[in-house]
Amino acid sequence: MKIKVCGLKHPENINAVAALQPDYIGFILYGKSPRYMANLATDALQTIPASIQKTGVFVNESSENIDRLVTEYGFNAVQLHGDESPEFCAAFKGRVTVIKAFGINEDFDFEQLKDYANNVDLFLFDTKTKEYGGSGKTFDWAILDQYKLDIPFFLSGGVGLENIKEVKNITHSQFYGVDLNSRFENEPGLKNIEKLKEAFKIIKNKTQQMKYGVNEQGYYGDFGGAYIPEMLYPNVEELREQYLNIINDDDFKAEFDDLLKNYVGRPSPLYHAKRYSEKYGANIFFKREDLNHTGSHKINNAIGQILLAKRLGKKRIIAETGAGQHGVATATVCALMNIECVVYMGEIDMVRQAPNVARMKMLGAKVVPATSGSKTLKDATNEALRDWIGNPVDTHYIIGSVVGPYPYPDIVARFQSIISQETKAQLLEQTGKELPQYVMACVGGGSNAMGMFYHFIDDEAVKLVAVEAAGKGVNSGESAATTALGDEGVLHGSRTILMQTEDGQVVEPYSISAGLDYPGIGPQHAHLFKTGRGQYVSITDEEALQAGLLCCQLEGIIPAIETAHALAQLEKMKFEANDNVVICISGRGDKDLDTYINYFGY
Amino acid sequence: MNRLNKLFASKNNNLLSIYFTAGYPALNTTIDIAEALEKSGADFLEIGFPYSDPVADGPTIQHSSEVALENGMSLKVLFEELAELRSRVSIPILLMGYFNPIAQYGVERFCKKAAEVGVDGIIVPDLPIYEYEKMYSSYFIDNGLSNIFLVTPQTSEERIRKIDELSNSFIYLLSSSTITGYNLKLSDSVEEYYKRITAMKLKNPTIIGFGITDSRSFAKACNYANGAIIGSKFVKLLGEEGYMDKIDGFVKGIRP
Numbered sequence: 001m002k003i004k005v006c007g008l009k010h011p012e013n014i015n016a017v018a019a020l021q022p023d024y025i026g027f028i029l030y031g032k033s034p035r036y037m038a039n040l041a042t043d044a045l046q047t048i049p050a051s052i053q054k055t056g057v058f059v060n061e062s063s064e065n066i067d068r069l070v071t072e073y074g075f076n077a078v079q080l081h082g083d084e085s086p087e088f089c090a091a092f093k094g095r096v097t098v099i100k101a102f103g104i105n106e107d108f109d110f111e112q113l114k115d116y117a118n119n120v121d122l123f124l125f126d127t128k129t130k131e132y133g134g135s136g137k138t139f140d141w142a143i144l145d146q147y148k149l150d151i152p153f154f155l156s157g158g159v160g161l162e163n164i165k166e167v168k169n170i171t172h173s174q175f176y177g178v179d180l181n182s183r184f185e186n187e188p189g190l191k192n193i194e195k196l197k198e199a200f201k202i203i204k205n206k207t208q209q210m211k212y213g214v215n216e217q218g219y220y221g222d223f224g225g226a227y228i229p230e231m232l233y234p235n236v237e238e239l240r241e242q243y244l245n246i247i248n249d250d251d252f253k254a255e256f257d258d259l260l261k262n263y264v265g266r267p268s269p270l271y272h273a274k275r276y277s278e279k280y281g282a283n284i285f286f287k288r289e290d291l292n293h294t295g296s297h298k299i300n301n302a303i304g305q306i307l308l309a310k311r312l313g314k315k316r317i318i319a320e321t322g323a324g325q326h327g328v329a330t331a332t333v334c335a336l337m338n339i340e341c342v343v344y345m346g347e348i349d350m351v352r353q354a355p356n357v358a359r360m361k362m363l364g365a366k367v368v369p370a371t372s373g374s375k376t377l378k379d380a381t382n383e384a385l386r387d388w389i390g391n392p393v394d395t396h397y398i399i400g401s402v403v404g405p406y407p408y409p410d411i412v413a414r415f416q417s418i419i420s421q422e423t424k425a426q427l428l429e430q431t432g433k434e435l436p437q438y439v440m441a442c443v444g445g446g447s448n449a450m451g452m453f454y455h456f457i458d459d460e461a462v463k464l465v466a467v468e469a470a471g472k473g474v475n476s477g478e479s480a481a482t483t484a485l486g487d488e489g490v491l492h493g494s495r496t497i498l499m500q501t502e503d504g505q506v507v508e509p510y511s512i513s514a515g516l517d518y519p520g521i522g523p524q525h526a527h528l529f530k531t532g533r534g535q536y537v538s539i540t541d542e543e544a545l546q547a548g549l550l551c552c553q554l555e556g557i558i559p560a561i562e563t564a565h566a567l568a569q570l571e572k573m574k575f576e577a578n579d580n581v582v583i584c585i586s587g588r589g590d591k592d593l594d595t596y597i598n599y600f601g602y
Numbered sequence: 603m604n605r606l607n608k609l610f611a612s613k614n615n616n617l618l619s620i621y622f623t624a625g626y627p628a629l630n631t632t633i634d635i636a637e638a639l640e641k642s643g644a645d646f647l648e649i650g651f652p653y654s655d656p657v658a659d660g661p662t663i664q665h666s667s668e669v670a671l672e673n674g675m676s677l678k679v680l681f682e683e684l685a686e687l688r689s690r691v692s693i694p695i696l697l698m699g700y701f702n703p704i705a706q707y708g709v710e711r712f713c714k715k716a717a718e719v720g721v722d723g724i725i726v727p728d729l730p731i732y733e734y735e736k737m738y739s740s741y742f743i744d745n746g747l748s749n750i751f752l753v754t755p756q757t758s759e760e761r762i763r764k765i766d767e768l769s770n771s772f773i774y775l776l777s778s779s780t781i782t783g784y785n786l787k788l789s790d791s792v793e794e795y796y797k798r799i800t801a802m803k804l805k806n807p808t809i810i811g812f813g814i815t816d817s818r819s820f821a822k823a824c825n826y827a828n829g830a831i832i833g834s835k836f837v838k839l840l841g842e843e844g845y846m847d848k849i850d851g852f853v854k855g856i857r858p
Binding site: 217225226227228229230231233234372373378379382385386389390392393487488489490491492493500502503504505506 | 653654655656657658660661664668671676677678700701702703704705706707727728729730732733751752753754756757758761776779780781
């Protein structure tokens with residue numbers, strides 16, 4: 001939904017509204033309006049970013065005057081709010097975006113719009129009054145059902161905080177955006193920024209209304225937040241202020257969707273695994289993230305974040321990686337976008353995952369060994385954070401999982417949520433039902449699991465099963481089963497559950513799978529675990545390797561060892577015959593061949 | 603009024619503070635080092651308690667933390683060592699460290715214990731303003747502890763004002779956006795930042811830290827603030843043979 005803020009006339013107020021990044025800002029050039037911007041210097045609009053359409057609003061003005069004012073103020077759009085004819089509108093079409101406004105009441109005849117259809121870009125439906133808008137009154141929105149043309153429209157008139165949620169419920173296919181004016185003012189022409197912020201938040205943010213989603217302070221129940229040193233505050237704050245506006249922007253969505261489709265190869269198939277279904281006595285579906293470009297779900301987030309970084313004007317990317325999957329995905333998108341890329345990787349992991357180090361280098365990334373602490377993923381994360389502290393202005397840190405300070409867990413979850421979004425549609429198509437009985441995924445930090453769960457979390461009938469790595473056994477002292485072994489605390493900027501000593505020192509985890517070898521979980525997982533919404537279990541190295549081999553032999557798919565943990569859990573589940581079960585095949589097993597070969601002796 | 607407030611009331615320029623990590627290079631050195639620093643003329647001290655993942659620290663302090671942890675340092679051990687603090691050391695003492703060890707110890711218990719052994723203030727770089735204010739400030743205030751906030755060149759004026767309001771002893775100015783242990787480059791932009799802070803006329807004194815290594819950078823920092831803190835450079839000294847005998851010369855070398 002687009003947002004237009006209309007009726008501004010004070011320079012400072014204009015800048016404050018522009019900082020909220022609406023899609024349109026309207027200036028009223030009608031002398032009888034209390035919001036008439038008569039005294040505004042012609043260069044007063046120059047500071048408005050190009051992404052915002054500067055709109056001049058006219059009432060029965062002469063075309064000469066409109067022409068002159070469009071040039072003087074640099075308007076990108078004109079809103080004709082009087083009795084202008086279709087021919088009058090046509091004269092501006094092609095030069096600027098033409099919005100024709102109509103006052104609506106119960107007697108309004110939508111037939112009269114037909115003559116305008118070819119001559120305007122947008123309609124704006126306002127409440128019918130004598131004053132040409134700005135009345136603060138609504139009209140009965142049900143009447144919009146009578147509008148059948150294919151020109152998109154703005155809804156205007158009396159939209160305020162008290163009814164904005166109802167606006168969000170309008171489902172008309174041509175509903176383009178909402179016009180905010182008199183209900184967001186301290187006085188006519190002076191907008192109340194706090195109220196606007198509130199409205200923007202409601203309009204742009206979907207998660208806020210999700211039961212298990214993040215709140216305004218960045219918390220999921222008891223977990224989340226941003227426990228970061230002051231040196232990181234400006235970086236994180238910039239992201240927090242911008243991310244929703246950016247990722248909800250239509251241009252962003254279009255570019256993201258295009259790359260997911262044409263570069264990554266989405267949608268990934270939902271495959272009904274027949275031999276698995278037979279074996280486990282339920283309908284088992286594989287969500288094939290292993291078929292993505294670069295071989296795992298990690299690319300979804302990397303694409304999203306590189307587009308985010310570009311819109312934030314960043315010139316340099318840093319990332320951490322454990323097994324190298326996220327590092328490769330990040331190096332890939334940096335090559336694609338021609339942006340400098342530095343990947344931090346534990347010195348020990350660089351030896352264990354040498355082919356991925358080579359991949360990143362081939363893709364043009366610089367791989368920097370993390371030599372402190374245990375020289376693995378958590379230390380690579382520390383080094384990336386240190387880099388970010390030293391480079392606060394030009395660098396974006398692409399975190400690879402649903403961890404880190406808010407808003408990272410939410411950013412990564414949203415980019416990965418494509419997994420469950422597609423799954424819902426595919427299930428509906430294949431089974432006639434959108435909701436399965438179970439969704440299952442492995443959890444390290446938890447990004448593929450959060451992507452797999454995301455659109456099912458509020459459907460409480462769907463059971464969420466998250467599978468952690470037990471390593472050599474939960475009680476062996478060599479494990480990464482965070483929920484079984486961890487306590488609440490703070491790790492990498494968020495309050496979550498982590499494996500730690502009594503004294504609060506972070507414990508080095510162990511798993512055969514580098515992608516699950518992390519001492520914490522994302523804060524939203526901690527919340528799902530603590531509330532009992534999700535079931536968190538663990539699988540040993542050995543169980544995972546056996547399950548990986550079984551998948552090769554039954555379905556002809558070599559899964560990543562991370563994924564094999566989720567598959568192994570099937571052995572322990574009790575299903576009903578008609579249960580639909582979706583399991584996220586988060587990555588392919590090519591990177592793990594050495595491990596499989598060493599274990600099975602092929 | 604704790605010892606920090608008294609110090610700032612009696613002296614408002616060229617204040618020298620030294621940071622060191624408890625448990626480095628060995629256990630049971632904390633009080634000896636603190637005592638030697640006081641004798642050499644340091645005005646107040648920060649004693650670091652180690653953490654496994656110190657993201658705001660560079661290699662020197664990170665290394666000292668690793669060694670301290672290997673030596674068995676923990677908050678419990680530290681408070682045991684500090685039991686005799688006030689019989690041997692009279693200058694203000696701050697504890698500095700990351701939030702997770704405090705959270706595990708229990709924030710309220712930590713504050714009580716710190717006050718009990720005679721600590722005056724706490725610096726927790728990764729405890730944000732929001733969480734401090736909402737959840738923990740009462741524990742600090744009830745125990746007479748000052749919580750110290752950091753400010754960097756990127757911190758907004760609005761936020762600095764908020765920090766000034768929440769502070770009751772001093773504000774810790776970072777010389778630049780950096781981790782500990784890197785040399786201070788006094789570029790024009792840094793100078794401008796200090797001037798900007800000075801012009802704000804904050805109610806709390808300011809102390810500059812990060813990147814202060816010698817008498818020159820110390821003197822420069824004191825042009826803009828009430829004093830400065832030396833950390834990594836001193837921690838390096840503690841890694842040398844016979845460090846106890848070198849402390850006096852080190853401190854006097856910084857502030858002749």
